[in-house]
Amino acid sequence: MTPERLQKLHDTLNRRQPDLTVLMDDVHKSHNLSAVMRTADAVGIQDIHAVSPDRSVQRYRIMSGGSRKWVATHIHPDIPTAADKLKASGHRIVAAHFSPRARDFREVDYTRPTALLLGNELSGVSEQGSALADEHVIIPMLGMVASLNVSVAAALILYEAQRQRLAAGLYEHCRLPPERYRQLLFEWAYPRIARYCRDKRLPYPPLDEHGLMQEAPGTRVD
Incomplete structure (x- = not known):
């Protein structure tokens, strides 16, 4: 990324x-x-x-x-x-x-x-x-x-x-709910891993400020 x-x-x-x-x-x-x-x-x-x-x-x-x-x-x-x-x-x-x-x-x-x-x-x-x-x-x-x-x-x-x-200034600030924003960001950044997580019913790993995946507690995605 x-x-x-x-x-x-x-x-x-x-x-x-x-x-x-x-x-x-x-x-x-x-x-x-x-x-x-x-x-x-x-x-x-x-x-x-x-x-x-x-x-x-x-x-x-x-x-x-x-x-x-x-x-x-x-x-x-x-x-x-x-x-x-x-x-x-x-x-x-x-x-x-x-x-x-x-x-x-x-x-x-x-x-x-x-x-x-x-x-x-x-x-x-x-x-x-x-x-x-x-x-x-x-x-x-x-x-x-x-x-x-x-x-x-x-x-x-x-x-x-x-x-x-x-x-009207509606494009000047983020209007997506935070959880939806995080979901979409992960799916756009890592579509194959997002699909794997959905198939396995796993939560998406969190991303750091650089867009890099962090291992979620109790979850490992290889």
């Missing part, structure tokens, strides 16, 4: 936004999943959510390349289950969905705890998802086509969220 690598990990974790996330409503094309995950990482999102009744998202996550190492994906069987979980944790659901109550995506306050709901490639946000959303937003279209690719729409909206959060 070089000092430069350790500093990069700390800098990234210090900018993570635990109250900003994405909920994909049966988005299933691998290139879209990959692109959304990459954008999520780029704007400081740590956890994303996906409704995938057949769990196809789990099979496609590998297509996201390097991004899957840095962003956690939580899979839900249906949209009500996902929405209930997010709302219980204080998130407001903002759906990218054309409707009579939809507003320009730039008019929404993304400094509040927000989950961006994205619909699938064929039919968009489901009827259930639309009804469960707290707000609907649209991206103004001035050409002949009626909508953007789901991953492009996600990038535009998430970068607006990033712009607002930067202006």
